[in-house]
Amino acid sequence: MAILSKEEARSIMEKVISLSKADECVVNLSGSNGGNIRYARNSVSTSGSEENTSLAVQSSFGKKSGTSTINEFDTASLEKVVRRSEELARLAPENPEFMSALEPQQYQEGKAYFKSTDDITPAMRAQFAADSIKPASAKGVTAAGFLEDSAGFNALMNSKGLFAYNQTSGVDFTVTMRTEDGTGSGWVARDFNDVKKLNTAEASQIALDKALRSRNAKAIEPGKYTVILEPAAAADLVQNMIYSMGARNADEGRSFLSKKGGGTKLGEKLVDERVKIYSDPLHGEVPFSPWSGDGVPIKRTSWIENGVVKNMFYDRYWASKAGREALPAPGRFVMEGGNASIDDMIKNTKRGVLVTRLWYIRTVDPQTLLYTGLTRDGTFYIENGKIMYPVKNFRFNESPIIMLNNLEALGKPQRIDGNLVPPMKIRDFTFTSLSDAV
Amino acid sequence: MKRRDFLQLAGMGAGALMLPTYLFGKSVPLDAPHSVLDARASKQLADVALNTARSQGASYADVRIGRYLNQYLFTREDRVQNTVNTESFGVGIRVIVNGTWGFAATDQVTPDGIKKAAEQAAAIAKANAKLQTEPVKLVPVQSYGEQEWRTPIERNAFDVPVAEKVDLLLSSNAAAMQEGANFINNSLFLVNEQKYFASTEGSYINQDIHRIWPTFTVTARDTASGKFKQRASLSAPMGMGWEYMSGRQQDKIQGPAGLIFYGNTYDQKEDAVSAARQAKEMLTAKSVKPGKYDLVLDPDHLGLTIHESVGHPLELDRVLGYEANYAGTSFATLDKWKTKNFNYGSKIVNLFADKTQDHSLGKVGWDDEGVKTKRWDLVKDGVLVNYQAIRDQAHIINENESHGCCYADSWSSVQFQRMPNVSLAPGTEKYSMQDMIKDVQDGIFIIGRGSYSIDQQRYNFQFGGTLFYEIKNGQVTEMLNDVAYQSNTQEFWNSCAKICDESDYRLFGSFFDGKGQPSQVSAVSHGSSTTRFNGVNVINTARNI
Numbered sequence: 012m013a014i015l016s017k018e019e020a021r022s023i024m025e026k027v028i029s030l031s032k033a034d035e036c037v038v039n040l041s042g043s044n045g046g047n048i049r050y051a052r053n054s055v056s057t058s059g060s061e062e063n064t065s066l067a068v069q070s071s072f073g074k075k076s077g078t079s080t081i082n083e084f085d086t087a088s089l090e091k092v093v094r095r096s097e098e099l100a101r102l103a104p105e106n107p108e109f110m111s112a113l114e115p116q117q118y119q120e121g122k123a124y125f126k127s128t129d130d131i132t133p134a135m136r137a138q139f140a141a142d143s144i145k146p147a148s149a150k151g152v153t154a155a156g157f158l159e160d161s162a163g164f165n166a167l168m169n170s171k172g173l174f175a176y177n178q179t180s181g182v183d184f185t186v187t188m189r190t191e192d193g194t195g196s197g198w199v200a201r202d203f204n205d206v207k208k209l210n211t212a213e214a215s216q217i218a219l220d221k222a223l224r225s226r227n228a229k230a231i232e233p234g235k236y237t238v239i240l241e242p243a244a245a246a247d248l249v250q251n252m253i254y255s256m257g258a259r260n261a262d263e264g265r266s267f268l269s270k271k272g273g274g275t276k277l278g279e280k281l282v283d284e285r286v287k288i289y290s291d292p293l294h295g296e297v298p299f300s301p302w303s304g305d306g307v308p309i310k311r312t313s314w315i316e317n318g319v320v321k322n323m324f325y326d327r328y329w330a331s332k333a334g335r336e337a338l339p340a341p342g343r344f345v346m347e348g349g350n351a352s353i354d355d356m357i358k359n360t361k362r363g364v365l366v367t368r369l370w371y372i373r374t375v376d377p378q379t380l381l382y383t384g385l386t387r388d389g390t391f392y393i394e395n396g397k398i399m400y401p402v403k404n405f406r407f408n409e410s411p412i413i414m415l416n417n418l419e420a421l422g423k424p425q426r427i428d429g430n431l432v433p434p435m436k437i438r439d440f441t442f443t444s445l446s447d448a449v
Numbered sequence: 450m451k452r453r454d455f456l457q458l459a460g461m462g463a464g465a466l467m468l469p470t471y472l473f474g475k476s477v478p479l480d481a482p483h484s485v486l487d488a489r490a491s492k493q494l495a496d497v498a499l500n501t502a503r504s505q506g507a508s509y510a511d512v513r514i515g516r517y518l519n520q521y522l523f524t525r526e527d528r529v530q531n532t533v534n535t536e537s538f539g540v541g542i543r544v545i546v547n548g549t550w551g552f553a554a555t556d557q558v559t560p561d562g563i564k565k566a567a568e569q570a571a572a573i574a575k576a577n578a579k580l581q582t583e584p585v586k587l588v589p590v591q592s593y594g595e596q597e598w599r600t601p602i603e604r605n606a607f608d609v610p611v612a613e614k615v616d617l618l619l620s621s622n623a624a625a626m627q628e629g630a631n632f633i634n635n636s637l638f639l640v641n642e643q644k645y646f647a648s649t650e651g652s653y654i655n656q657d658i659h660r661i662w663p664t665f666t667v668t669a670r671d672t673a674s675g676k677f678k679q680r681a682s683l684s685a686p687m688g689m690g691w692e693y694m695s696g697r698q699q700d701k702i703q704g705p706a707g708l709i710f711y712g713n714t715y716d717q718k719e720d721a722v723s724a725a726r727q728a729k730e731m732l733t734a735k736s737v738k739p740g741k742y743d744l745v746l747d748p749d750h751l752g753l754t755i756h757e758s759v760g761h762p763l764e765l766d767r768v769l770g771y772e773a774n775y776a777g778t779s780f781a782t783l784d785k786w787k788t789k790n791f792n793y794g795s796k797i798v799n800l801f802a803d804k805t806q807d808h809s810l811g812k813v814g815w816d817d818e819g820v821k822t823k824r825w826d827l828v829k830d831g832v833l834v835n836y837q838a839i840r841d842q843a844h845i846i847n848e849n850e851s852h853g854c855c856y857a858d859s860w861s862s863v864q865f866q867r868m869p870n871v872s873l874a875p876g877t878e879k880y881s882m883q884d885m886i887k888d889v890q891d892g893i894f895i896i897g898r899g900s901y902s903i904d905q906q907r908y909n910f911q912f913g914g915t916l917f918y919e920i921k922n923g924q925v926t927e928m929l930n931d932v933a934y935q936s937n938t939q940e941f942w943n944s945c946a947k948i949c950d951e952s953d954y955r956l957f958g959s960f961f962d963g964k965g966q967p968s969q970v971s972a973v974s975h976g977s978s979t980t981r982f983n984g985v986n987v988i989n990t991a992r993n994i
Contacts (some may be wrong), residue, residue, distance in 0.1 A: 049966050051771040055580040057863055058573060059552060078533075082556065104529045104615055133576060141580070155773035157966040187774040193782075198774075263632065264670045264677060267994060271675030370777075371902045375913060375933060378677060379992040383911050383933070385904045406902075406909055406935065412994040443988060444935050446909035447780070 013042040013062040014129065014164055017176045023066070023084060024168040030093045033070035033100060035112045036170040039304075040066050043163025044129060048136040051155040053144050058136065070096040074109040077102065108328045112169040113306045123298040124178035125205035129162035131182070135206075136160075143186050143215040152222050154215065156186030160206065167306050177300045181429075182206045186215050187388060188222035189449070195401075196449050197221025198368060198388035200243055202429060204298060221367060221389035228401040230445055231392060237363035238440040239356050239393070242425040244366045244386075245346075246432040251372070252380060252411040253288065253314060253344050258323035258333070267380045267412065268323060277320050282415035284318040290341030297431050299342035307337045314344065318415075348421035348433025356422050356436055358396040363436070365391040365398060369407070380410045385446055404449075405442035414440065486516055486643045488595070488655045495647035497560045498542045498567045503649065505571035507544040509587060511648035511818060512567075514540045514558060515860035518641040520607060524618045525634045526626060532611060539860040542567045546574035548584030554861040588843040588851055590820050592651030598814025600659040601807075602690030606639045609691045617694060618663075621721040625667050628725035631677075635665035635721075638686070638960060640972070644817070652819040660810055660972055661693050662686035662960045663717055669728035678731035678930075680724040681915045683749050683897055684715045686958040686972060688810045702953065704882060705925035706918055708896065710747065712955050713808050727916060727928075734928040737917065739989045743892035743946070744934060744982045745885055750895050750914050751873070752957020752975035758938040759793075759800050760871040760973065762907035763827050764964075765836040765846065775966050777905025780938065781833060786846075791833040794942030799874035800828040802837060804853055809870045809974035810958045811854075817864040820853035827871065831943075839866045858969040865965060872956075872976035876948035882979045885949055892920040893932060893987065898957075900933065911935045913990070931991040944985060949978035 015023070024038045042064035049057045067080040070093065077099025081092040139158050147154035162180035167173065183202045189195065197218040203209055240248075252267075261268035261275040268276045291311040292301040301309050305327060313321040322338060330337040357365065367389035375381040386404045393399065414437050422434035495512045502510030517537045523530040539556040540563055551574025555566040606614075618635045625633045642658040663684050670677040687693050696716025701709055709716075709723060746754065762779040766772055785791040794800070804811050804822030815821055818840055826834050838846055839855040857864035886894065897915025904910070917929040936944075958974040 047967060049774075050580075051773060052583065052769070054582040055577050056771060057550065057552065058577060059554075059863070061861075080535075099534070102611065103532060104612075106530070107528050108530065133573075137576070137580065144580075153770060153773070155770060157774055159967065185774055189770070189773060189778075264672055264675070265632065265668050265679075269675060269677070271673070273672050370905055373900045373902045375900045375911075375990045376931075376992065377679070379994045381990055381992050383900065383902045385902070385909065387905055404904065404909075406904075406911060408911075408933075408988070408990065410992055410994055413992065443911075444909060444986075446904045447937070448777070448904035448906035448908050 013044045013064050014162065015040070015042060020164065020166040020176055021174060024166060027066070027068060027089050027093060028168060028170055030090055031070060031170060033072055033097050035071045037069040037112050038066070038168045039166070041163060041165045043161050045159070045161030046131065046133065046136060047157065047159040048140050049157045050140050050144060053148050053154055055140060058133070060133065066092060068092050068096040070100045071109065072100050074105045074107065075103045076100050076106065076109060110327045110331065112171050113173050114171055115173045116306060116308050118175055118308050119293060119301040121177040121298065121301050122293055123180065123204050123300065124162065125180045128160055128180035128182055128204065128206040131160045131206055139184070139209070139211045142212040146212065146215055146219055147188055150219060150223070151191050152219055153189045153191065154186055156184070158182065158184045165300065173306055175302045175306055177302065179300065180204055182209055184209060184211055184214065186218050188218040190222050190226055192226070194449055195222045195226035196388045197225060200427060202426065225389050225401040228390070228403045230403045233405055233442040233444050235439040235441055237360065237419065237436065237438045239353065239360065239363060239365045239434060239436050241353060241367050241434050242427045242432040243368040245435045246427045246430055247369045247372055248382060248409070248411040248414060249346060249432060250430065251382060254340065255380060256314060256323050257340070258325045259329045261323055267378065268320065275323070277323060279320060280318050281320050282315065282318045282412060283418040285418060285421060286315050286318050286415050287347040288315040288344055289313045290344045292342065294345060296426055297343045297345060297429060303339035307339050309339055309342070312338065312341065314341065343429045345431040346424065346433060348424045351420065351422040353422060353434050356420060356434060357393055357398060359420070360393045360436065361395060363393045364402065365393055375408060380412055381408060382410065383408045385448070404446040406444045406446060407441060408443045409441050486514065486645050486655060488597070488645065491645035491655065492647065492653050494540070494558065494560065494563055495645065495653065497563045498540070499647060499649050501564045501567035502542065502544045502571060505568060506546050507571055509545040509649055510542065511646065512540060512542050513817060513857065513860055514645040516643040517859060518607060520639040522614055522618060522637040524622060524636070526622055526632065527619065529615055537859060540566065541857065541860045541863065542570045543863060544570045544574055545585050546571050547578035549574045549578040549581045550585060551577065552863040585841050586844050587840045588849050590650055590840060590851060593654065593819065593821070594651065596652070596654045596814065598654070599657040600688055600812065602659050603692035604690045606659065606661055606691040607641055617717065621665070621717045624718050625721040625725040628722045629669070629729050630667045630725035631670040632668040633665055633721065638662040646815065646817065646819055648819045650819060654815045654819060656814055658813055659690055660686060660688055661690065663694065663715065665721065667721065667724040667728045669725070669732055671732045676732055678728050680728040680731065681897055682724065683711060683720055684717065685749060685956050686810055686960040687808050687956065688812045688974070689808050705886060710749065710955065730928050731930060734930045736991050737929045737932045737987060737989050739987055741984045742987050743889050744985045745889060745892055745894045745920065746980050746982065747896040748955040748977045748979065749897050749957050751977045751980055753898050753901050753959070754912055755800070755871055755873055755975045755977060756959055756973070757901060757903045758907060758910060758941065759827065760868045760975070762938065763836045764866055764868060765838040765842045766866045768836060769845065772964065776964055780906045780908050786833050789832065792831050792943060793828045793833045793939060794831045795945045796831045797876065797948060798828055798831045798942055798945050799826070800871060801826050801874060802852065802854070802869040802871050804869045806870050806872070806974065806976065809956055810972035811870040811974055816853040816855045817857050818855040820851045820855065822853040825852060837866060837869060842866060856971055858971060862969050867964065867971045868962065868973050870974045870976070873948065873980065875951040875954045875978040878950065880947065880950050882949055882953055885947060885979055885981055886920055886925060887923040889920045889981065890922055893929065894918040894920055894925060895932070908937050909935070910938065931989045932987060933990050934985050934987050936985055941982060941985065944982045945980060946983045947981040949980065951978065953978040
């Protein structure tokens with residue numbers, strides 16, 4: 012039952028709409044199959060699988076709306092969920108920001124689903140884990156990892172005749188390798204829509220090498236350093252910037268995109284001119300749903316072009332206030348880069364620090380997008396084009412805006428956490444203290 | 450369930466239909482009365498699970514039938530953005546077969562559905578046993594027979610009409626706006642967990658658990674300078690009913706500079722007015738000069754520091770490496786504990802775990818593996834003495850009894866070791882917040898939660914706060930901006946110089962603490978009195994972009 016075809020979904024949803032007595036009715040039907048396996052101390056600790064289908068009905072009378080959900084699909088249950096949402100709507104306070112359901116829209120065909128990922132079995136998960144644990148135990152290193160996969164569909168229909176359907180699939184894998192003496196730690200992450208691209212043995216080898224190479228790190232003084240941020244490290248900060256680009260907060264004067272004296276930085280140069288960030292639901296490597304949760308079609312959108320703020324995202328209400336079309340926040344993003352590998356970037360560095368990933372990142376000041384956090388699982392000192400030795404982890408206090416103004420070079424983008432992000436070389440990255448953590 | 454998913458709720462409205470399904474469960478009428486689980490029917494179903502598990506070769510099994518009710522209200526300024534009511538009902542079955550855990554859950558709460566899930570749990574255990582290198586060892590637990598426990602509440606918040614809740618939130622918002630706030634986002638989270646637990650040890654435990662968390666952020670803006678400042682509420686999430694919102698006079702503590710602190714009840718409207726006033730004051734407050742200061746930390750701030758620098762590093766599963774790939778490991782290793790003289794803090798530092806503390810988020814009668822809850826010491830007179838351990842871990846620290854801190858956030862999640870309430874014991878001599886401020890020459894008074902970050906072994910941390918005040922020669926002088934302190938856990942707790950007495954003791958809490966993969970949330974309280982730490986490194990966080 013979990014994954015319904017377009018026609019199966021349409022048929023259930025039409026039945027739901029026909030039961031509605033509300034002014035408007037919006038129906039969302041979704042389902043997924045998935046599973047996970049977790050291991051630690053070179054042994055599997057937990058694993059499980061999940062299957063779920065859920066129907067959500069939003070009814071509205073004027074500006075009052077209510078939502079109800081159910082996971083049973085016989086006629087009596089469908090009737091019950093519709094009546095319940097209507098009851099809720101009658102009880103709900105009026106919402107001045109209520110938006111009437113969308114008219115029917117044209118959508119592009121999604122490309123985010125792969126049957127291979129849908130077909131993952133418990134035995135395959137166990138094999139992925141075994142491929143990761145085996146090389147670790149052979150070297151006396153301890154692996155702790157997690158693999159999670161899911162495939163599913165999402166469909167939306169409303170009483171005005173709108174219908175949208177999309178399928179997605181995804182697999183996420185991470186592993187941390189720690190040396191037995193506790194002085195070395197390495198990590199790697201991989202995520203794909205298509206599980207055929209996943210090789211946990213190859214990925215785990217990277218984490219294993221990093222664990223062995225990061226043993227007995229030396230302490231160097233905190234301060235401003237040229238850094239090479241691997242895509243995982245860079246993505247965390249860039250993502251925090253992208254998802255803070257909401258128009259409403261900017262217009263209300265409480266965003267890093269708000270300007271002195273009022274207004275926003277839309278159309279202004281924000282960061283280095285080599286920075287180009289866009290999103291595209293049909294991107295071959297990082298596809299996502301071509302429509303947002305409320306049915307707005309998503310097209311390729313440029314967010315930052317040549318360092319200039321090109322777009323901010325608008326929900327339907329704020330867009331109507333601004334007299335423009337809604338522009339949903341990106342499901343995923345692509346930051347363009349160059350062709351250089353991380354090794355090439357190291358070769359071209361006189362003095363710097365290579366950062367594998369960042370950890371426990373929290374906002375310090377939303378006005379300047381200042382974030383703090385720490386390096387983790389492989390931090391190395393570079394001199395004259397070579398990695399010299401592992402260094403102790405640092406705490407940083409840095410803003411992606413300042414960082415992307417201090418850009419030295421961009422490497423070849425890699426997929427990380429659903430996004431495509433290049434490794435980047437940044438000058439004057441601010442490390443404020445040392446950590447003993449491994 | 451990820452913390453991020455909850456945070457996204459606040460910004461929701463039109464996109465409500467795209468909420469993750471697990472947040473919905475089956476939604477229920479907003480004002481419906483809520484009956485608790487029927488113990489007799491639950492017992493019959495539980496026995497189906499236990500008998501099936503035994504027949505599949507399980508040496509141990511437990512079953513949790515759970516109904517989880519949530520109600521969330523989101524408001525801003527003069528409007529309600531969203532009201533969400535959810536109900537999730539199902540059963541989770543955990544077994545040990547061939548020395549290995551297996552777990553399965555289902556929303557088919559029928560004898561058939563339960564039998565299938567129990568068989569699946571056993572099958573998973575058998576499959577994983579092949580990769581198992583450390584067979585599970587459980588310490589004994591008493592057989593409790595049939596038991597009941599309820600959070601002691603005065604008024605069930607789910608029975609309070611939504612209109613009454615909306616009125617309170619919107620009137621607080623109006624008060625803040627009238628005082629000059631530019632924006633207020635004000636939310637209310639209510640949780641009711643109805644759990645029926647049974648195990649092959651012979652316990653059948655029915656529990657009804659309530660939690661509440663009102664929280665807001667007030668924003669003040671100065672268009673000319675382009676600056677904005679935010680002040681979060683000084684409320685705490687509590688294991689209480691609607692009575693927490695009553696703001697009783699006897700629960701208020703007056704501080705310097707017009708500050709008001711809240712104990713076991715909360716006055717939201719009053720706090721919203723203070724917040725507006727203080728957020729405006731922040732717009733022109735002095736930027737801190739970096740350096741070493743004596744810090745006076747208010748319980749609504751210190752709670753988070755305790756959570757991050759004591760609660761998490763003393764989770765035994767972290768110490769052993771089970772969380773290495775996500776939250777991390779711990780500096781507080783077993784060899785340090787074995788020395789019996791590892792100075793976690795100064796001699797006046799006594800940190801204890803307690804799942805029985807009144808009004809706390811972690812208070813329950815029995816944990817999610819049928820162990821009666823209790824209090825125990827973690828750090829005694831400054832020395833590390835214990836960890837947090839559950840039934841399959843206690844033998845590692847040579848104990849023959851679990852600490853009773855096992856928890857799952859849903860019937861569909863597998864239970865594991867979660868942080869109990871961890872608190873700092875108050876000072877034994879009479880000493881008030883005012884006395885403490887008088888004794889500080891060059892310090893900063895920090896109030897409320899702010900930015901927090903700590904490394905994966907819990908050595909290095911940086912904390913901000915909501916409000917900062919300069920203390921000079923025993924007096925609070927003026928408000929400060931851009932304050933964050935950085936320290937190392939052991940160094941920090943060893944700089945603990947003075948703790949106010951019991952009359953100043955208050956609870957702070959974390960409503961959505963995340964741990965595990967897939968991530969699960971948990972709610973936990975941290976009590977303390979106002980406390981002084983000497984010579985802590987303060988940085989200035991101001992930047993220009």
